[in-house]
Amino acid sequence: MSVGPALVIVGAGPRGTGLIERIAANAPELYEGRRLDIHLVDPYPPGGGRIWRHDQSPLLWMNSMAEDVTMFTDDTVQQEGPIRPGPALHAWAADVRDGRVTLGAEPELLAQIQALGGQDFPSRRLQSAYLGWVYEQAVAALPAGIIVHEHRGHALRVTGQRDGRQHVWLEGRDEPLTADLVVLTIGHLDAEPAPEHVELTEFANRHGLVHLPPDFTADSDLTTLPAGEPVIVRGFGLAFIDLMVLLTEGRGGRYENGEYLPSGKEPVLHIGSRRGVPYHSKIGYGWQGERPPLPRFLGPDRTEELLSRPGPLDFRRDVWPLVDKELGYAHYHRLFAAHAERTTVDWQVFEEKYTAADPGSQELRALVVAAVPDPADRLDLEALDHPLDGVHHPSYDALQVGLREYITADLDRRHDPTHSEDLAVFLGLLSVYGQLMRLGDIGGWWHGFFSYLASGPPGPRLHQLLALSRAGVVRFLGAGMTVEADEERGVFRAGSATVAGEWIEARALVEARLPDPSLERTRSPILQALYEDGAAATATGLLSVDPDDGRILGRDGRPHPRRFALGPHTTARASGAFTRPRTGGPAFRQNDATARTALAFLRDLLCSDGVDRSDGTDGGDRLSA
Template sequence: MSAVPTLVVIGAGPRGTGVIERIAANAGELYGNQRLDIHLVDPYPPGGGRIWRQDQSPLLRMNSMAEDVTMFTDDTVRLDGPVRPGPALHTWAADVREGRVTIDTEPGILEEIRELGGQDFPSRRLQSAYLRWVYEQALAALPPGITVHEHRGHALRVTGPDTGRQRVWLEGRTEPLLADLVVLTLGHLDAEPEPGQQELTAFAARHGLVHLPPDFTADSDLSALPAGEPVIVRGFGLAFIDLMVLLTEGRGGRYENGVYVPSGREPVLHVGSRRGVPYHSKIGYGWEGEPPPAPRYFGPEQAEELLRRTGPLDFRREVWPLIEKELGHVHYHRLFAAHPGRTAVDWAVFEEKYDASEPGSPELDALVSAAVPDPADRLGLTALDHPLDGVRHTSYDTFQDGLRAYITADLERRHDPGHSPDLAVFLGLLSVYGQLIRLGDLGTWWHGYFSYLASGPPGPRLRQLLALSRAGVVRFLGASVTVGTDEERGVFRAGSATVPGERIEARALVEARLPDPSLQHTRSRLLRGLYEDGAAATDTGLLSVDPADGRILDRDGRPHPRRFALGPNTTARSSGAFTRPRTGGPAFGQNDATARTVLAFLRDLSCRGCPST
């Protein structure tokens, strides 16, 4: 074969960087000194991609501490390729400060790096500088025969036969890139509004109102929200936190000694959601002592058993009991090990009976009640998901005090090492996610629940939320929020189960969440084209891929030999963009498996017709 083998990677954010890093790590073993052209396609700069690009507000921060963010493998990661360690974000920042690493970036980011500590929450633009450096290191690690060509623009379509070269059509080019293999490493994408959102947009247009559908908050036109006017906000997760920041500090407000001083340009945000509470605060202390004994009840063996079953898995009946048992075990193991004075039996006795008890059974409830006297020390996963069930207030005014007390208690608990079983559960959740990504699409509830418990905002953001609430800039609506329209009055109306009978009227409505990943509704011409050409999608719209190596599956379950996909739009979605050091990093394992399959395929392709030895 005379032509140089060619790989096209579509998506230059953290996932695309991760695949290139794994190609560099595995090339020596699997590819030797052969030539390979890699074409990297993205409208945004390599490294950060869209979500982590540098040109966004310096007010927007990560929801992870610097010491909890790495792009490098370690010996806890399950992979077949070599481990290539590297610095976590805080270590990299120290290397920059002390001159061991040199980067080319703007002065404001260098100032942030000079001040960054391991337990600080960096800005997204600082993370962008780290990601760019990681990308450059990955390029530098490639053997001399492998060359990366960057293309700034959108990939519009992939065509070509299963058995031949693929054609990747790019925005602004009349001729396609020819590729032996294509790997999609796309992040969060825009979507067409669902029918309910379309109706709200049409209502807003008829009455001159503002409706902002689900979107990446940094890309939304928030200038349409006028100062002093009420705005109904549906969604209380991380997208809301970004919205809150951009509409307060972003409009000139400031905090002085825990008090918010308005600029006068803020709207009044009336926020609610299904749960009616913000995501739990990030835990504000580190782990000490022996690690949680996970996995025990939901590890590779149990995942393999689930995969052998025929038909779709019933998450609640077949998977959730294993998760519940796993998380309960790490919680109580930590309680008995670190806080034995708050337990009433020996751990060995408790563990033996725990092993024999079914999740949710009266026997298990009785065991926990007898062994753990204080209800605050018991794990109630269902109660955590419905914190306002049964809570009722007669007015929104009284509810404000109640929810401020809830947020304050959450902040205190999540920053108190005396409640370190919470951190054990967080680490247990990471272990669970490492097994779940092998099982495909399990519906939307689990991912939302994980984010609510484990991927919430930094403590300082919730303290700001409390200050904004006391200043009257943010008002809480409650749980099971409903939004309706009034054609006669020309307004949106919102109510909740927490304050029955009360309604808030507003001329603006913001959906504070990202669009759900869905092949049927995505605005990505690339993904829509794959779906139209026969790629399989789950009931929730995720692109079906082989969990072993990320190959795209057709509707008969057959893997495409030349197309791969990784990331949040696929059934192999992982728990987040980045990995906490020494926690297994399942995304790293996915990247490694895909890179090794790619290299082996291209090696064999280039050697067809080679003389045998």
Template sequence: MSERPTLVVVGAGPRGTGLIERIAANAPELYEGRQLDIHLVDPHPPGGGRIWRREQSPLLWMNSMAEDVTMFTDDTVQQEGPVRPGPALHAWAADVREGRVTVRAEPELLAEIRALGGQDFPSRRLQSAYLGWVYEQAVSTLPQGITVHEHRGRALRVTGPRGGRQRVWLQGRDEPLTADLVVLTIGHLDAEPAPEHVELAEFAERHGLVHLPPDFTADSDLSVLQAGEPVIVRGFGLAFIDLMVLLTEGRGGRYENGAYMPSGEEPVLYVGSRRGVPYHSKIGYGWQGERPPLPRFLGPDRTEELLSRSEPLDFRRDVWPLVDKELGYAHYHRLFTAHAERTTVDWPVFEEKYAAADPDSSELHALIAAAVPDPADRLDLDALDRPLDKVRYPSYDALQQGLRDYITADLDRRHDPAHSEDLAVFLGLLTAYGQLMRLGDIGSWWHGFFSYLASGPPGPRLHQLLALSRAGVVRFLGAGTTVEADEERGIFRAGSATVPGEWIEARALVEARLPEPSLERTRSPILQALYEDGAAATATGLLSVHPDDGRILGRDGRPHPRRFALGPHTTARASGAFTRPRTGGPAFRQNDATARTALTFLRDLLCSGGSERLSA
């Protein structure tokens, strides 16, 4: 073969970094002594990519404690490749502090790294430094003969025959990169506005109003939101938390002794959503004692059974009852083994009957009611999902204290080890997520519920939210929030089911959430081109990939032999490109499978003398 084998990886963020780490780990077994060029394409520096880039406000945090963040595999990851251990974020910071690791960073960021403790919530730019170091380590451990070439730019399209070399066209470059394999690790995507947002934007333009569509908050132009003016905000998740921070502390406000001291530059944020409450606080304590033996009711065998069914799966009918029972098992295992004084029977007795009862049956509910006397100790996922269902307030003023009481109670519970069954449910959510990824596109509800329950803001952020509420900078709208465009009066109006009959008016509306991943509306030119070239998409717009190795599926159902994709825009979307140590890391498993498939393909190509390149 006259040319070196070539792999092009589009996307240099955590997912691309993780793939290169897995290539380095697996190459000694599958590709020893062979040559390979890896071309890494991204407009942003490798490691952090766009979302975790270093050039963003130091006020923006991760929503995980440092001890809960790692980019390295361990023996809980179900993978074929070898474990290559490495430090979690807090251990890496300790290595920097103690001189075992050298990091190139400006003095302010270096001081932040050295001060980081395991239960601190680091800034995103600190995480960028960690990801950059992980990338450098991954590249440095690649065997001799494997070389990474970085391209700071955008990939526009992939062309080439199924049986031959691919061409990856880059913005501003006349000649394409020629590749034997292409892997897309693009991460979160921009999207064209949905029809509703197009109409709202046109309404805003007609009347001189402001409408900010779904976007990455750190990239939004918030200067159009004026001091003292009311702003309606739809969305109460992590995008809202970023918005809250940038419009308060980011405009000169500060916190003193639990109170917020305004700068006078803040708008007034009227925030509402479907649930009407913020995501649950991150749990503020670690695990102690026996872990629940998971998976129990939604393991690989049950997932295979679901996949083997001839009729399409209905998530609520076929899958959710198993998830409900799995999470219930995690909850009650912890309650019975760690807080037995709040139960009436021994765990083995309860476990046997719980396992035998059908999900969501009257038998199961009666068993739980008899064994767990206090309703507050029982797991009710529907109540968790809709905490304001049928709750009504006579006015928005009355709602404010009610929501503050709710948030305070959530903070108290999520930081109290006496309720460690909540942490067990979190572990159950991670386990369930790892199985549900294999089912493909199961709709957006599950991913939203997972984030609401398991991926909420740090506790300190909710304390800040309470302070902002007391200061009148944030006002709560309630659940079932709706927004109207009043054409006659030229104003936005917001109402909710929680305060029926009352409306808030504003000249600005912010959609505080990320764009939905959709091939049909994506602004990624390379994904647009793939879709036009025949790549399959689900009804909700996700790129269809093979669950085993991430190969992109065509509309005929065939996996493309030379094109792969990993990330949230695919049917194998994982909960995150990094995770807490010793929780299985589904994304790590995917990275490993794709790396091994790619290395095996390239090795076999070399062994065949390159005959498979003839159609290039």
């Protein structure tokens, strides 16, 4: 018998929600009046998904201000589909406060929403409420005949012929969901430990120690870290900030007048990393005046030229010089426009020479030195990436003072609009990210560097870090951190290049970062099964997808006509499923392209054969709505 078309979306977090929003926006043009069943599969509630679920500590914040978070498109998004504007997070909170949006939430959360301002950093629970509302609005906006069916649980595998209907098998269900198309929007993944972490865990087990491998911090068992004892922490990004919060305020400590009052239940955190410093503070002021005209040196034409080159791209050789020049252009455009008194030539003269100079050339460096006298006003990305290179301290006590001074200076600068060229670089980073997504797997360094500059913690969190340092609850280890497993003494040892010859010993080691998105080690059964079924993966383990529409690529290079994937586990990974308003939203563009491709495919399928589109069955194995 004939059955209606069906689409399965695996992953109900912000990416899956964004895809449904784009389906709703594009359906009137591409799928008007037709029936479609959308099956949404996720063990966590739709909207927030796992990372942004309500069920986590109320102490955990977003690392973005409320006015910098939106799930809605605007005219800066380069997409074919229609713009469907909607409120950013702070505007939504105002709608709730003024009664334009009715929200069922507990009194504590409603009080947070009532008090939320545009430059506040919301809790993740508050963001979960916003994402849940966006999901409800997206579903409500679907045309009549397009119905969403929610399935709480894990998807295990996808089967089916390339030219036939697909079967998505769910945990605990004997019959699969049968669909014409499948889209994976899974988000961040758990992973099996890397060989190094397996060895460290085995060492810990032999000696009665604690080793916590990379994980989403909110899901880690931190009860294994005893009060008062040293804990070595490797990783100084956002996972560390969460760890810091949960092991201090989360254990009863509190802040008064800028100082930390311990509860006595905290461990002592010895923190180090490759750079030895925390991610740069979020910028604490808004944009004023003309924005730099981006992209300029790394736009779609240059990206296409890079893609057309024979052989694999080398990021450092082929791409990084263009990134450096693009970010430099954003920086100097703002410096000359807003702070011309700190330059020595007219912008038109500088721009002409800057444009003509080769990326990374001595000519370009000489131009900058002559036009920008103060080195503090020049953009040096290599120095930013290695802030402690050449910095040495005679002892760990001396390092604590030096690093507190570094963090204080960073906070001062990132909240001082006289250095608004930093915000221009942030906008440049977003522009660059949107282009680099098309290049596929460019290695992990760029994503870490982007996060270090553009996606750091809120300023108040770094003030808390300073207070914890003064209280002795956090101790800095420095850059070039190394960790050893001392079999003879039965302890972990950590040292750094910043304080040579000194080691810290501890009975606990925490890897403060998310697992790498690798198909080879993922614990996602559906991704494991796709890989075993012939899906292509890059050398670093990312799922290969067509950058234009997200179709999953096979090892023969062919895109699968009925399987798509979006998110950080793919070669088209974007900087985030939501973004700052009016910054282009690369993930929004991807969502739009995938939604339009899916709707056109389903429409054409119906038009080409309105009777039987099955793979040899009558379609009766699809679960009823």
